[in-house]
Amino acid sequence: MDTRSPIKGGQPWWRGAVVYQIYPRSYLDTNRDGIGDLPGITQKLAYIAGLGVDAIWISPFFKSPMSDFGYDVSDYCNVDPIFGTLGDFDTLLAQAHRLGLKVIIDQVYAHTSDAHDWFAASRASRDNPYADWYVWRDPKPDGTPPNNWQSVFGGAAWTWDARRQQYYMHNFLSTQPQLNVHNRVVQDALLAAAKFWLDKGVDGFRLDAINFAMFDPDFRDNPPWPAEGRNITRPFDLQHHIHNQSHPDIPVFMERIRELADSYGAVFTVAEVAGPDPLPEMTAFTAGEKRLSSAYSFDFLYASRLSSRRVRASQMNWAGTFSEGWPSWAFSNHDAPRCVSRWCPPDADRRQFAKLTNALLLCLRGNPILYQGEELGLPQAEVAFEDLQDREAIANWPRTLGRDGARTPMPWSKGDMFAGFSEAKPWLPIGQGHAELAAAEQAADPGSVLNYTRAFLAMRSASQALQLGRVSFPEVAEPLLAIRREDGGETVLCLFNLATSSTAVPAAFTDGFRTLIGSGPVTLPPHGVWIGQTQV
Structure with a gap:
């Protein structure tokens, strides 16, 4: 059976599909090392299918030193041993398809790990075949970095490399060197990695930080952005990022991605678009039939409160025909504090509020992306400083909540020491009160958030109006x-x-x-x- 064939009266399967995001480190540990793995996801696929979602999106499980927990890829076509093997992924994919679930995986095209073989070759000299695969620049005459660009995670977006006697660019950690995606040979290599997974049978890609994939080739300084009236936690927030990202050639590269995807049928491609004004990029990335299927912004992911005005404004940007672009929506994910904790008033019934947020997400026009644990109404966990794993959280503590509080292990049962996630100490602690909200506990409660969400998903799947x-x-x-x-x-x-x-x-x-x-x-x-x- 071709799982990528169109359904829904001629529309591709993905339009209006509900996607369930899995953060593999925190889903289920089956080998007792405290870290979730691919066999753990496979073991819970029946649970996921029972929710009534259409697809799963699995955050990176590729080979990586884990400086950024998989978003620093050292081999695009292999599974990191902490998650299992390629055979484990094949088993997961086959079982998901048997259960009627599509499988979407992350693709990280803006950067690799500094442990990638490509980078090792690129830094070796200025005249080898990989020399131009990354972004290298000479210092200014006074030895300082080539321009004023700042890293998202703090400090200059440039690190000196003694081997090449040049600076290399990195929009994120210094261990995540920027790929030169302007270079068509680099694009070819990335597309070859995508083809590897398409040949295995994956149904779609979520393109991580894709608006960072290309930059201004003239390396002009970014203009300042005054701090007045804004919460500033890092130097990155003090610039308008018009030169280090969002180059107009990015949509042209996306046409190459879409062409490859279309050669395999109805493959879903969704862009992550971060930034203070994402709409123009989202529209450019998805307009017409030659670019990506969808894009999602941070309209809700970092909003401090839920309001009808925000919902209306976000939705009406995407109220036109399919050809104008198709949005996806997330209220929480592995990078953003859980929406129940951000939005629920202190004196409110948190369980009822979680039902409201899940229902609202499922009523929006577009693709709802439900983050693991949202079906349980999990709140953000408070992680003590000594337990933090995320380098961004450690660097900015205590000014930001960091990302660890949204990444704590999925609670499966109440009675076990680690809430059914693992028989060993987890890589992050179980969230406060999460065991009481475990899936097994809620499955037995007709009024639970879990059972409400299941019922809502069943209602939505029977409604063409809610889907399309x-x-x-x-x-x-x-x-x-x-x-x-x-x-x-x-x-x-x-x-x-x-x-x-x-x-x-x-x-x-x-x-x-x-x-x-x-x-x-x-x-x-x-x-x-x-x-x-x-x-x-």
């Missing part, structure tokens, strides 16, 4: 948020009470709709959700 329909926002008074989704003869009305108190709904507002989720809807309880459907 147009989106609009009926006028309704705060604190209500109303979303209308329409496709063909089906209309779905989604109501969300964003307040901590009960809120009345005008009776005429829901006339003609039959209830799919919720009760009432004359009055919605605090953070209540109501979904209704009508046939026109």
Whole structure:
């Protein structure tokens, strides 16, 4: 069976699909080393399929020194031993497909590890075949770096290399040297790595930090960005990043990626687009039929509060035809603090709030990306300084929450020492209160976040309007948020009470709709959700 064939009335399988993100280090450990692995994911595929999602996205499991926990790749076509083997991946892929799940994997094209063979060759001399595979520059006459570009993780985006007697560029850690993706030979090598995984049968790629893949070849300084009114935690925040990223040739490279993907059928390609103004890039990356399938921004990932205004503004940027681009949405991921902790008011019922955020994510037009543990309503874990693993978190402590608190192990059962994740001490501690929210505990509770999310996903999978329909926002008074989704003869009305108190709904507002989720809807309880459907 060709798992990449179009479905949904001629639309590719991925349009409107729900994607479940797995951070493999923290999903399930089967070899008792405290680190999750590929066999652990395979063991839980039936659980994932039982949620009702369409696909899984697995964060990097490639060979790596793990300076950035897999986002520093030293071999694009091999599995790091801590996660298993290529055979383990083949087993995972086959089992996922048997269960009807598509498999999406990360591709990291902006940089490699400094332990990659390509970099070892590139730094060896200035005149070998790999010399121009990375970004090298001579120092200024006074010995300082070539320009003022700053690394995301702090400090200059340049490190001196004694072998070549030059600086090399890195937008992230110094152990993540920047690939010269302007070089077509480098593009060919990256596409060859993508082909390796496509030949194995993967169904899609999430392109990490792809707007960092190309830079200004003239290496002009970035202009300053005044700090007034902003939370500044690193020098990177003090620049407008118009020269070290977002080069206009990036979409041209994406056309090569799409051409390869299309030769294998309906392959999903989604770009991660970070930055303060991602919309122009998201649109450029996805417009038409020759570029990527989708893109997702950080509209929600770092937002300090949830508001109807934010939801409307984000959605209406993508309210046009499919040809204008197709968005994906995430409220939490492995890099961002969990949304329940960011958005839930202190005096609110956290379980009910988690139901609201999951329901809202699943009602947005686009592809919802549900991060592992969101189906359980997990809050952000507090990780003590001595337990931190993330180099960014350690460097910026205590000014930022860091990323470790969203990466703590998945809780599977309450009674075990490490919440069913491992029989050994995990690489990060189990989050506070997470064992009480374990999957086994919630599976037995009809009112749990887990069972609510399963029911919601089942309802969504039966609704063409929620998967593919147009989106609009009926006028309704705060604190209500109303979303209308329409496709063909089906209309779905989604109501969300964003307040901590009960809120009345005008009776005429829901006339003609039959209830799919919720009760009432004359009055919605605090953070209540109501979904209704009508046939026109």
